[in-house]
Amino acid sequence: MSNKELISIQKVIVHHNLDEQFIESIESFQLIEIVVKDTDKYVYVEQLPTLEKIIRLYYDLEVNMQGIDVINNMLDRMDMMRKTIQQLENKLKLYE
Known part of the structure; x- marks a missing residue:
């Protein structure tokens, strides 16, 4: 990177x-990578x-950092599952 x-x-x-x-909180929860x-x-x-x-989550919806x-x-897990499902569907199409 x-x-x-x-x-x-x-x-x-x-x-x-x-x-x-707010930025310090984001940094302490390691939600984004901050470069010094x-x-x-x-x-x-x-x-x-x-x-x-x-x-938006924090200010508009008042969701705390946790x-x-x-x-x-x-x-992130849902995105990984979506990618896995797509890979499996592509493999399945090979056998149809």
């Missing part, structure tokens, strides 16, 4: 009008949709 484009956490905070404590360069914190651009989903962690884990 070192070659990926980064965006400053400070820009995200200003753009979404966030509290810095020269005392500044950054997030990979490809993780912005995940970060925005977390922001709930967001559970939701993320469940969605």
Whole structure:
């Protein structure tokens, strides 16, 4: 991931009008990967949709960090199951 484009956490905070404590909570729950360069914190651009989903869950739906962690884990497992089902369907088509 070192070659990926980064965006400053400070820009995200200003753009979404966030509290810095919120970002620290996300970091402590390891919901997104935060990169530190020269005392500044950054997030990979490809993780912005995940970060925005977390922001909506927290502020719009008032889900706490533990709930967001559970939701993320469940969605990851569902995505893995969807991929497995797709692979099995593709194998099954070979035998039809």
